[in-house]
Amino acid sequence: MKQIEAKIVVLGSQGVGKTSVVTRYVTQTYKHVSPTIGASFFTCKVTIGDYRVKMSVWDTAGQERFRSMAPMYYRKANAAMLVYDISNKDSFDDIKMWVNGK
Amino acid sequence: MDGGGSDRSQTPSYDSDVPEPGAGGTVILAPTDSYADLTQGWQGSLHEIRRPRHSSGTISEITNRSKPELAGEKQEREKDGELKDKLNELQVTDDEDLSLTSSDETTASKEDEKEGGQTAAVSSGPSASGLTVIESDSEENVQTEAWRSQRKHIFVLSEAGKPIYSRYGKEDKLVTIMGVMQALVSFLQDGNDSLRCLVAGKHKFVFLNRENLNLVAVAKTEDSYHQLLFQLTYVYNQIISVLTYTQLNKIFKQRRNYDLRRLLTGSEKFIDNLLHLMDHEPSFLLGAVRCLPLPSSTRENIAQSIVQNANVKDLVFAILLANNQLITLVRMKKYFLHPSDLHLIINLVNASESFKAAESWTPICLPKFDASGFLHAYVSYLDPGCQTCLLLLTVDRDMFFTLSECRQKIVDRLNRYNCLTAITEALARTSYSISQVGIADLRHFMYKSKSTAQYTSPELDAPYTTKEEQERLFGLYLYLHHRIHSSARPLKILFHVGANETLLGWMTSGFELYTVFGPLVTKTQAITSINKLLKWIKREEDRLFILNAPTF
Numbered sequence: 336m337k338q339i340e341a342k343i344v345v346l347g348s349q350g351v352g353k354t355s356v357v358t359r360y361v362t363q364t365y366k367h368v369s370p371t372i373g374a375s376f377f378t379c380k381v382t383i384g385d386y387r388v389k390m391s392v393w394d395t396a397g398q399e400r401f402r403s404m405a406p407m408y409y410r411k412a413n414a415a416m417l418v419y420d421i422s423n424k425d426s427f428d429d430i431k432m433w434v435n436g437k
Numbered sequence: 438m439d440g441g442g443s444d445r446s447q448t449p450s451y452d453s454d455v456p457e458p459g460a461g462g463t464v465i466l467a468p469t470d471s472y473a474d475l476t477q478g479w480q481g482s483l484h485e486i487r488r489p490r491h492s493s494g495t496i497s498e499i500t501n502r503s504k505p506e507l508a509g510e511k512q513e514r515e516k517d518g519e520l521k522d523k524l525n526e527l528q529v530t531d532d533e534d535l536s537l538t539s540s541d542e543t544t545a546s547k548e549d550e551k552e553g554g555q556t557a558a559v560s561s562g563p564s565a566s567g568l569t570v571i572e573s574d575s576e577e578n579v580q581t582e583a584w585r586s587q588r589k590h591i592f593v594l595s596e597a598g599k600p601i602y603s604r605y606g607k608e609d610k611l612v613t614i615m616g617v618m619q620a621l622v623s624f625l626q627d628g629n630d631s632l633r634c635l636v637a638g639k640h641k642f643v644f645l646n647r648e649n650l651n652l653v654a655v656a657k658t659e660d661s662y663h664q665l666l667f668q669l670t671y672v673y674n675q676i677i678s679v680l681t682y683t684q685l686n687k688i689f690k691q692r693r694n695y696d697l698r699r700l701l702t703g704s705e706k707f708i709d710n711l712l713h714l715m716d717h718e719p720s721f722l723l724g725a726v727r728c729l730p731l732p733s734s735t736r737e738n739i740a741q742s743i744v745q746n747a748n749v750k751d752l753v754f755a756i757l758l759a760n761n762q763l764i765t766l767v768r769m770k771k772y773f774l775h776p777s778d779l780h781l782i783i784n785l786v787n788a789s790e791s792f793k794a795a796e797s798w799t800p801i802c803l804p805k806f807d808a809s810g811f812l813h814a815y816v817s818y819l820d821p822g823c824q825t826c827l828l829l830l831t832v833d834r835d836m837f838f839t840l841s842e843c844r845q846k847i848v849d850r851l852n853r854y855n856c857l858t859a860i861t862e863a864l865a866r867t868s869y870s871i872s873q874v875g876i877a878d879l880r881h882f883m884y885k886s887k888s889t890a891q892y893t894s895p896e897l898d899a900p901y902t903t904k905e906e907q908e909r910l911f912g913l914y915l916y917l918h919h920r921i922h923s924s925a926r927p928l929k930i931l932f933h934v935g936a937n938e939t940l941l942g943w944m945t946s947g948f949e950l951y952t953v954f955g956p957l958v959t960k961t962q963a964i965t966s967i968n969k970l971l972k973w974i975k976r977e978e979d980r981l982f983i984l985n986a987p988t989f
């Protein structure tokens with residue numbers, strides 16, 4: 336079995352459900368979560384085909400005041416997951432800012 | 438009936454050569470006097486916080502100190518530049534951002550909003566002057582009985598009069614009332630004067646004018662003017678803790694009219710929580726922290742676990758908290774944590790559920806430590822029940838993984854010595870009841886050791902078991918504290934006979950003691966009792982206080 340490590344960062348505006356998605360995936364349960372302060376670090380292991388993947392996930396805070404910290408997390412990531420709230424168009428428009436880095 | 442200590446034969450005495458109970462050999466927190474924060478504020482200084490310069494702040498001092506030497510002029514400049522970069526990266530706004538905000542007012546939504554059940558949205562943001570928009574909604578909101586009957590309102594507004602925070606009710610519905618406050622403040626400022634306090638009926642209106650922000654308390658509680666001013670200072674520090682003084686200043690220098698709620702979105706709950714804690718926890722009033730009672734050998738062992746496993750470069754403070762109480766604090770040599778900074782940290786942990794989900798990494802500014810920049814906090818609960826919270830504070834923002842490893846080693850050692858179990862047990866037990874102290878007629882007390890800024894107090898037993906009685910007791914302490922620290926006439930000792938209880942307060946150079954007796958106690962009895970009490974505290978000091986201050 337081959338081992339790989341995947342570094343993932345989760346980005347998006349506040350309250351869109353980033354932490355909910357991550358905790359649902361990591362703990363396999365849905366629970367009520369609170370706004371993230373700074374950033375939270377999760378790890379989880381999955382097996383895909385011949386690979387054992389060790390995922391480390393930075394779940395960042397969407398609050399405006401933490402926005403400038405985002406580069407600290409995506410700089411070192413292999414993948415970024417951009418999250419928006421399907422019932423909130425502004426949060427979708429904000430995605431552009433994450434893609435363009437501004 | 439007060440006896441302000443006139444009768445010499447009946448005043449207690451404490452030998453000042455003997456260290457007060459709870460005074461350790463080494464200082465763990467910066468020592469404090471009550472209102473230490475305000476001593477300048479009383480003189481009406483608008484600029485209590487020194488203007489921080491990047492190159493001389495405590496954070497840059499540490500950052501620079503741990504860099505390899507070769508202190509040439511040029512290199513110095515590079516280091517400064519490097520730190521500035523670090524700071525800049527944490528600054529949330531840039532000019533572009535700022536210019537966007539004039540038309541786009543972010544409404545800070547407060548989840549716990551229940552006031553008056555108003556749902557109508559404000560269609561236009563507050564106008565530029567912040568004074569002219571009068572919406573019928575805002576009028577209604579102010580006129581609801583529920584809103585008006587709140588006992589302690591707290592407001593924060595910008596120097597331009599823009600609403601930033603209101604403890605009750607949505608800020609943007611309070612444009613008119615905040616405008617009036619701002620008009621009052623600036624009217625007096627124009628005459629080079631400052632507005633400090635107004636009394637109208639049962640209400641006190643207390644104003645704190647700081648650079649960029651004006652804070653107002655409107656209260657019909659027992660709190661004195663100075664106590665309210667002190668609370669406003671905490672609210673100001675809480676805002677600095679989220680933004681840094683540097684950033685706050687920069688924002689308002691660029692745009693006087695900036696809507697600060699945009700950057701404070703999500704932080705209102707920290708102010709809400711802080712205000713709640715200040716109304717219930719004596720630690721703020723006393724400028725001290727409460728320690729979790731633990732056998733001194735256990736506490737020593739916990740401190741050692743941290744010292745041995747978190748001895749990494751650039752780590753400034755390691756703090757272990759449980760249930761708003763301090764378990765241990767390890768600090769970098771030469772640097773002290775101020776109790777009011779620790780209170781903000783306790784408030785952060787107390788108000789954030791999110792730290793329970795995973796290890797976290799967050800910037801935090803400690804205004805007393807260095808108001809100009811952020812420290813970076815690694816935050817993680819150590820037990821599955823999420824009671825014991827470890828915070829590791831560093832100047833290096835890239836240290837998360839190093840600190841995460843430290844945490845694991847700390848937990849391993851704590852488990853090896855059963856320390857986490859000991860903490861859980863200590864939390865499950867009530868700390869101690871007044872009956873254990875065994876002094877007849879003594880109902881409750883608060884004792885603060887000044888040199889270590891720690892205090893101890895028994896659990897709330899009968900008759901202080903209902904919410905009303907507890908609030909009344911807190912009111913008695915507020916009164917006693919106020920009388921003793923009265924700026925016009927500070928007292929060393931105060932014996933006060935009230936309707937339901939008798940109060941005795943005693944200040945020395947080493948400690949502050951506030952005691953509550955039954956109503957029939959005589960002065961002589963009370964004095965005999967507090968001498969006994971001091972002996973009891975001395976006997977228990979190992980367990981109740983942190984006597985040794987470990988350093989890295």
Ligand SMILES: Nc1nc2c(ncn2[C@@H]2O[C@H](COP(=O)(O)OP(=O)(O)OP(=O)(O)O)[C@@H](O)[C@H]2O)c(=O)[nH]1
Pocket residue numbers: 347348349350351352353354355356367368369370371372395396397398
């Ligand atoms: N209706 C609905 N609510 C959701 C969904 N996902 C999350 N929520 C709720 O939306 C709120 C915010 O969710 P979070 O997961 O904290 O959002 P976040 O993006 O992590 O927020 P920040 O950490 O502040 O950036 C919570 O009350 C969740 O329970 C969803 O799919 N549907």
Ligand SMILES: [Mg+2]
Pocket residue numbers: 353354355369370371394395396397
């Ligand atoms: Mg989140």
